[in-house]
Amino acid sequence: MSSEARHAYRFMAFSSGMAxxxxxxxxxxxxxxxxxxxxxxARDAILELYRAHHAHVRAFTQRLIGDEALAEDLTxxxxxxxxxxxxxxxxxxxxxxYLVSMAAKRAHKHIRTAARRRAVEARLxxxxxxxxSLPDEKTERxxxxxxxxxxxxxxPPDQRIAFVLCEVEERTSSxxxxxxxxKDVTIRARLFHAKKKLREYMAxxxxxxxxxxxxx
Amino acid sequence: xxDELLERATRALAAKYTADKAMAHRDVGLxxxxxxxSDSRPRHRPSQxxxxxxxxSLLAMAAWGMTSGRLPRWFRPDQAQEGVLPATxxxxxxxxxxxxxxxxxIMDSSAPSSTPPSAVHxxxxxxxxxxxxGPFKPRNRGASETGGGAALAPxxxxxxxxxxxxxxxxxxxxxxxxxxAALAAWERYIxxxxxxxxxxxxxxxxxxxxxxxxxRNEEAKRALLPFARGEFGGYRRDDAARLLESLH
Numbered sequence: 166m167s168s169e170a171r172h173a174y175r176f177m178a179f180s181s182g183m184a185x186x187x188x189x190x191x192x193x194x195x196x197x198x199x200x201x202x203x204x205x206x207a208r209d210a211i212l213e214l215y216r217a218h219h220a221h222v223r224a225f226t227q228r229l230i231g232d233e234a235l236a237e238d239l240t241x242x243x244x245x246x247x248x249x250x251x252x253x254x255x256x257x258x259x260x261x262x263y264l265v266s267m268a269a270k271r272a273h274k275h276i277r278t279a280a281r282r283r284a285v286e287a288r289l290x291x292x293x294x295x296x297x298s299l300p301d302e303k304t305e306r307x308x309x310x311x312x313x314x315x316x317x318x319x320x321p322p323d324q325r326i327a328f329v330l331c332e333v334e335e336r337t338s339s340x341x342x343x344x345x346x347x348k349d350v351t352i353r354a355r356l357f358h359a360k361k362k363l364r365e366y367m368a369x370x371x372x373x374x375x376x377x378x379x380x381x
Numbered sequence: 382x383x384d385e386l387l388e389r390a391t392r393a394l395a396a397k398y399t400a401d402k403a404m405a406h407r408d409v410g411l412x413x414x415x416x417x418x419s420d421s422r423p424r425h426r427p428s429q430x431x432x433x434x435x436x437x438s439l440l441a442m443a444a445w446g447m448t449s450g451r452l453p454r455w456f457r458p459d460q461a462q463e464g465v466l467p468a469t470x471x472x473x474x475x476x477x478x479x480x481x482x483x484x485x486x487i488m489d490s491s492a493p494s495s496t497p498p499s500a501v502h503x504x505x506x507x508x509x510x511x512x513x514x515g516p517f518k519p520r521n522r523g524a525s526e527t528g529g530g531a532a533l534a535p536x537x538x539x540x541x542x543x544x545x546x547x548x549x550x551x552x553x554x555x556x557x558x559x560x561x562a563a564l565a566a567w568e569r570y571i572x573x574x575x576x577x578x579x580x581x582x583x584x585x586x587x588x589x590x591x592x593x594x595x596x597r598n599e600e601a602k603r604a605l606l607p608f609a610r611g612e613f614g615g616y617r618r619d620d621a622a623r624l625l626e627s628l629h
Contacts, residue, residue: 208418208419211414211418212411212414212415212418215410215411216407216411219403219407219410219411220400220401220403220404220407221400221403223400223403223406223407223410224398224399224400224402224403227398227403228394228395228398231394233406236398237406237410240410241410241413241414241417244414245414245417245418305393306393306396306397307393307397309386309389309390309393309394310390310393310394310396310397312390313387313390313391313393313394314394316390332391333391333394333395334395335395360387363387364383364384364387365383367383367386367387367390368383371383371386
């Protein structure tokens with residue numbers, strides 16, 4: 166890749182306001198080369214992209230789905246679909262953002278499965294007596310995360326994805342809009358409704374004392 | 382209060398699943414991906430699938446055409462098969478159905494004395510009855526397909542009476558049992574009717590039988606071979622094959 170092309174690529178990614186996240190700008194030029202090869206189905210290029218971006222895609226899928234096995238499946242699905250998907254990659258966002266958006270677009274089925282699984286686990290947990298004790302801080306964090314995931318299960322997938330990308334992953338609404346192919350205002354609306362519903366759920370949970378210790 | 386709780390829960394979720402923790406799963410996932418990429422074969426594009434389906438359809442049609450006898454009629458060029466006779470474009474189905482419909486299937490059980498013994502006990506020699514001035518006229522598609530020009534197609538007034546020719550040959554062959562006369566009559570009919578004559582196929586087969594009866598075995602073999610090879614579909618294929626076998 167020529168230096169001009171690399172510069173143009175960096176400028177494109179920068180001007181679209183999506184690059185500066187978790188080292189997204191790192192090796193952008195190399196990524197472009199690798200992406201071209203991955204689009205042609207080159208095995209080594211796919212594996213290289215996997216090594217470079219797996220952790221971030223996996224973190225996103227876990228945050229979105231809340232289930233390790235399903236998150237792994239979704240991550241795997243994203244990288245298996247790379248050759249076809251990269252053919253449509255025009256370089257108007259970072260590769261990592263593109264991979265995350267691929268995961269978001271393919272997540273609906275996994276979200277539903279995870280929600281069902283959590284509902285079953287919650288029912289079984291009510292019947293169980295003893296639970297392994299964990300350090301307080303970790304316990305509190307896990308409980309809060311689990312509560313949020315249960316709350317997220319009540320949201321429509323679009324709102325859930327918008328919340329996780331904007332609030333948990335701390336991306337801007339314009340960036341998320343570009344990733345998902347939606348307008349900025351659409352993402353903000355989804356985020357607004359998601360937060361409203363989550364707040365209601367939290368308030369209900371708080372008053373019922375399910376997370377009595379969480380507020381301390 | 383719920384705002385604060387939501388914010389803490391959000392931070393907790395982000396902290397619970399970080400990229401650093403996800404790294405622990407990288408190697409397992411990498412091996413899985415490597416295995417899947419090694420196993421995966423290149424997928425067929427839709428155009429390839431369409432081409433495959435089209436090729437399969439074509440093969441199926443060809444197979445059907447071969448078995449039903451229509452393929453030779455579609456693809457065989459109009460050319461002389463035996464050097465002597467004009468090419469015939471078989472219409473086995475029509476001819477057979479005509480023969481059945483006519484209800485005049487004739488069993489040629491008593492072969493002339495000149496017929497070789499092996500041929501005498503050969504397959505049944507069945508022929509349709511001659512057309513009896515029926516409402517249908519023998520078609521002469523060969524002339525019309527070659528352009529229909531006046532120079533190529535015979536003038537209607539000069540066209541021979543194919544029905545009469547066929548009747549004459551039929552009578553010589555099946556009634557009078559006169560092989561030389563039958564042979565000459567069949568050849569006249571074939572020459573007049575052309576490759577696409579309505580009864581040309583039957584005439585060709587009967588001509589071959591006449592040749593057998595006249596002990597003109599080499600010519601008979603050449604005449605029977607296209608039938609035995611199935612060039613006219615199933616029409617007389619087995620009979621011709623048995624006859625050929627007996628002539629060897």
